[in-house]
Amino acid sequence: MDKITRREVLKRMALLGAGTALGTLGLTSSSEAVRRRRVLRIAHLTDIHLQPEGTAVEGTLACLREVHEMKDRPNLILTGGDSVMDVFAQRRERANTLSKLWREVFVTNCKIPVFHCVGNHDVWGWNKERSGCTGNEPNYGKKWAMELFEIERPYYSFDRAGWHFVVLDSTFSVGNSYTARLDDAQFEWLQADLQRTDPKTPVLVLSHIPILSVCAYIDGNNEKTGNWVIPGDWVHIDARRIIQLFHKHPNVKLCLSGHMHQYDRAEYDGVTYVCNGAVSGSWWGGNYYQTPPGYGIIDLFNDGSFTCEYRPYKGYPKPQ
Ligand SMILES: [Zn+2]
Incomplete structure (x- = not known):
């Protein structure tokens, strides 16, 4: 190989490299790169588990403060569910205490x-x-949450x-417990919702429990047991059906979740799945496994691309 040819090869390799980098961003040419701009910054606050005990109030306020005082302040907050410590197995008095506290602290x-x-x-x-x-x-079950969050339905789009x-609403009743799935009515609603969305409009899906x-x-x-066993109340047991639906709608780009109190990120069939840890960490007891208490910052761009970052926050109170 002579000098000129080698230089030519290197030049081509450099061009290939640049192409790959742009491809990662979902871009195809430098002219499109110029046009790419951020349209929204989101803070995803999941698993706050607010309660009067311990450091929960102090920690929730610290997290909210940090998000509000951020130099590049988010335009939107998405809460990811489990905003209060628990009303699933609690009596009316405790449920009343928590709704009052949520309004005082968060709202x-x-x-x-x-x-x-x-x-x-x-x-x-x-x-x-x-x-x-x-x-x-009258406010049994999800009605309680809908009143707390001032929403008309437990699942909706905008x-x-x-x-x-x-x-989405991941919680499906099974006896005294629950499993993670959409019932048929919600699945049909999701099908119709994606169907009527312009295929050029990028879609972000938010669920409490990961898909x-x-x-x-x-x-x-x-x-x-010698086999991996993933419980149906940890990850959507109907993931296969949802993924098959997403396959028909390549504009579904990003799925955010919580519930696991750990940060992770997976890509499957062109969709990115991000579980954004927990504001409460280990239920206000510090890190949960390797994930520190924190929240997600998601930047959305006009070309359907996005960035996600998990941010531990400084004001997390020392666990008692
Ligand atoms: Zn949960």
């Missing part, structure tokens, strides 16, 4: 527009044995900054 101090997702701990009384509920209470947002998860392998001792 009063959140000045950024916010959309809420319902988590299993936000559903009142489904554990009838421990909550003493009959099921006939548009913002050229993106379509879908907020796909890496950290589910690490939590607990679920390999002790």
